[in-house]
Amino acid sequence: MSPIVKLNNVSKSFGSLHVLQGVSFDVAAGSVVAIIGRSGSGKSTALRCINGLEKINSGEITVCNHHLHHDVTRAQLRALHLDVGIVFQSYNLFPHLTVGQNIMLAPRWVRKQSKSEAHEHAAEVLRKVGLAEKFDAYPEQLSGGQQQRVAIARSLAMEPKLMLFDEVTSALDPELTGEVLKVMESLARDGMTMVLVTHEMAFAKGVADKIVFMHQGRVWEEGGGEMLSAPQTPELRQFVGNGL
Amino acid sequence: MLTTFQMQALLTAAVWTAGLSLIAFVLGGAVGLLIAVMRVSANRVLRGIAFTYIQIVQGTPLLVMMMLAFFGLSILGFDLTPFAAASFAMVIYSSAYFGEIWRGGILAVPKTQWEAAECLALHPVQRFWLVIIPQGLRISTPPTVGFMVQIVKNTSLASVIGVAELTYTSKLINNSTFQPFIIFSVVAVLYFCMCYPLAWWSRKLEDKLNVAHR
Numbered sequence: 001m002s003p004i005v006k007l008n009n010v011s012k013s014f015g016s017l018h019v020l021q022g023v024s025f026d027v028a029a030g031s032v033v034a035i036i037g038r039s040g041s042g043k044s045t046a047l048r049c050i051n052g053l054e055k056i057n058s059g060e061i062t063v064c065n066h067h068l069h070h071d072v073t074r075a076q077l078r079a080l081h082l083d084v085g086i087v088f089q090s091y092n093l094f095p096h097l098t099v100g101q102n103i104m105l106a107p108r109w110v111r112k113q114s115k116s117e118a119h120e121h122a123a124e125v126l127r128k129v130g131l132a133e134k135f136d137a138y139p140e141q142l143s144g145g146q147q148q149r150v151a152i153a154r155s156l157a158m159e160p161k162l163m164l165f166d167e168v169t170s171a172l173d174p175e176l177t178g179e180v181l182k183v184m185e186s187l188a189r190d191g192m193t194m195v196l197v198t199h200e201m202a203f204a205k206g207v208a209d210k211i212v213f214m215h216q217g218r219v220w221e222e223g224g225g226e227m228l229s230a231p232q233t234p235e236l237r238q239f240v241g242n243g244l
Numbered sequence: 245m246l247t248t249f250q251m252q253a254l255l256t257a258a259v260w261t262a263g264l265s266l267i268a269f270v271l272g273g274a275v276g277l278l279i280a281v282m283r284v285s286a287n288r289v290l291r292g293i294a295f296t297y298i299q300i301v302q303g304t305p306l307l308v309m310m311m312l313a314f315f316g317l318s319i320l321g322f323d324l325t326p327f328a329a330a331s332f333a334m335v336i337y338s339s340a341y342f343g344e345i346w347r348g349g350i351l352a353v354p355k356t357q358w359e360a361a362e363c364l365a366l367h368p369v370q371r372f373w374l375v376i377i378p379q380g381l382r383i384s385t386p387p388t389v390g391f392m393v394q395i396v397k398n399t400s401l402a403s404v405i406g407v408a409e410l411t412y413t414s415k416l417i418n419n420s421t422f423q424p425f426i427i428f429s430v431v432a433v434l435y436f437c438m439c440y441p442l443a444w445w446s447r448k449l450e451d452k453l454n455v456a457h458r
C-alpha cells in the first residue's frame with residue numbers, strides 16, 4: 001500500500017536545540033506505527049510536525065497528500081486538520097462544554113452538519129468508546145480515562161483519515177490505562193491508520209505493525225514487533241531493558 | 245420621618261441609579277469586550293489603541309469624566325442631557341475596566357485549548373469565540389461581578405452634573421427637611437439592596453469555580 005504519511009529527512013530545532021535531525025519514516029495506509037524512545041528524544045515533536053503544530057526547518061512531510069514544508073500556509077494547515085486527528089496526553093477537552101457539545105462542536109461549525117445529524121453522529125462515536133451515557137456530563141465529572149476516551153471520540157467525529165496519539169495513557173492511573181488502550185485497539189482493528197507515541201511496550205508490540213525507536217532526534221531503529229526482542233543497537237537494548 | 249412624597253422621590257431616584265448601572269453593564273460590557281479582544285489581538289495597532297484607551301480612562305477620575313461629558317461636550321456643540329452625559333461617562337469608564345479584567349481572563353486560558361481547537365480544523369475566529377472567549381469570561385466572572393458593585397456605587401458621581409439619581413435626590417431632600425440621619429440611612433439601604441445581590445452572586449460563582457478547579 002502507498003504510504004499515507006511520509007517523513008523525508010525532517011529537521012526541527014528550537015533555537016539552538018536540534019530536536020529532530022533528519023528523521024525519515026513511512027506510515028502505510030491502514031497500519032499502526034508506534035514511536036518509542038526515551039523522554040526528550042523528539043517523539044512528541046515528530047508527531048506535532050506531522051500535524052503541522054510545529055513548523056519544520058528542513059526536509060519534507062507528506063500527510064494524506066498534503067505537503068508540509070518549512071513555509072506552509074494557514075489554509076494548508078487547516079486542510080490538513082480536516083484529515084488528521086490528534087489526541088493529547090492531557091486530553092484538552094473544552095471544560096465549558098458538555099461531552100456531547102465537545103464532540104459536536106467541530107462537525108457543526110467545520111463540517112456544517114445539522115444539529116440532529118451531529119447529535120446522532122456524536123452519540124455513535126460515544127458508543128464506540130463506551131461512554132454513550134455520558135453525553136450530557138461535563139468533562140470535570142469524568143475520570144481521566146473517561147475524559148481521554150471522550151477526546152478520542154471528539155477526534156473520531158471529524159472522520160479523520162489518520163489519528164495521532166501522544167502518550168495518551170501517560171497521565172492516567174494504571175487501572176485506567178486499560179480502557180483507553182482497548183478503544184485504541186478496536187480502532188486499529190477497524191482499519192484506522194494510527195501513529196502513536198507510547199510507553200506501553202506490550203501494547204506497541206501487540207498492536208503496532210511497525211515500531212520506530214527514536215534516539216537523540218533520529219530514527220535509531222525501526223521494524224516489526226520482533227525488533228523489541230532482538231535489538232540491533234545498544235541504545236534500544238538499554239531502552240528495552242529499562243522499560244521492562 | 246419621611247413623607248410618602250419624599251419616599252417616592254427616593255425610590256424613583258433609585259430607579260435612575262439602577263438604570264445608569266444597567267447601561268454601564270450592558271453597553272460598557274459590549275465596548276469592554278471589544279477592548280479586551282483588541283488588547284489580545286495579533287494586530288499591533290489594535291493592541292496599542294486598546295492599551296492607550298485603558299491607560300487614559302483608568303488614569304482619569306470618573307468625576308472628571310462626568311464633567312467632561314457634560315460641560316466639555318456641550319462646548320464642542322454636543323448638548324447632552326445630564327443623564328445622557330452620565331451614561332456616556334459610565335460606559336467609557338466601565339468599558340476600560342471590563343476590557344482589562346477580561347483580557348486577563350482570556351490570557352489565562354491554557355495554550356493547549358487553542359491547539360485542541362486548531363487540530364479540530366476550527367477557523368481562528370471560531371477558536372476564539374467558541375473555545376477561548378467563553379472560558380476567559382468564565383475565569384473572569386468573580387472580578388467582573390466585583391467591579392459591577394463598584395459601578396453601582398460610582399453612579400453616585402453623576403449627582404455632580406445634576407442627574408436625579410439616589411445621591412442627588414437625597415441631598416435635595418435633606419436640604420429641605422434637615423433629617424440627614426434618616427434620609428441617608430434610607431439611601432444606604434437602597435444602595436445595599438442593589439449591591440448585595442451582586443456581591444452574593446459573585447461569592448457563589450467563586451465557590452462554584454473553586455469546585456470546578458479542584
Ligand SMILES: Nc1ncnc2c1ncn2[C@@H]1O[C@H](COP(=O)(O)OP(=O)(O)O)[C@@H](O)[C@H]1O
Pocket residue numbers: 014017019037038039040041042043044045046
Ligand atoms: N516548544 C518547545 N520549545 C523549546 N524546546 C522544546 C519545545 N518542545 C520540545 N522541546 C524540547 O525538545 C526536546 C524533545 O522534546 P519532545 O519532542 O517533547 O520529546 P519526547 O516527546 O520524546 O519526550 C526536549 O529537549 C524538549 O525540551
Ligand SMILES: [Mg+2]
Pocket residue numbers: 043044045167
Ligand atoms: Mg512527549
